[in-house]
Amino acid sequence: MRKIMAAAMIAGTLLVAACNTVEGMGKDVSSAGDTVANTADSAK
Numbered sequence: 732m733r734k735i736m737a738a739a740m741i742a743g744t745l746l747v748a749a750c751n752t753v754e755g756m757g758k759d760v761s762s763a764g765d766t767v768a769n770t771a772d773s774a775k
Contacts, residue, residue: 747756
């Protein structure tokens with residue numbers, strides 16, 4: 732259990748560090764959502 736928690740904390744830290752700001756993280760999530768939506772639309 733400790734290994735899983737440590738891995739989750741490290742992954743979270745890297746995610747936040749990569750985005751640098753909350754706004755940047757929001758843009759990244761939005762971009763990922765747009766990509767999924769576009770892929771779903773083209774698969775229709």
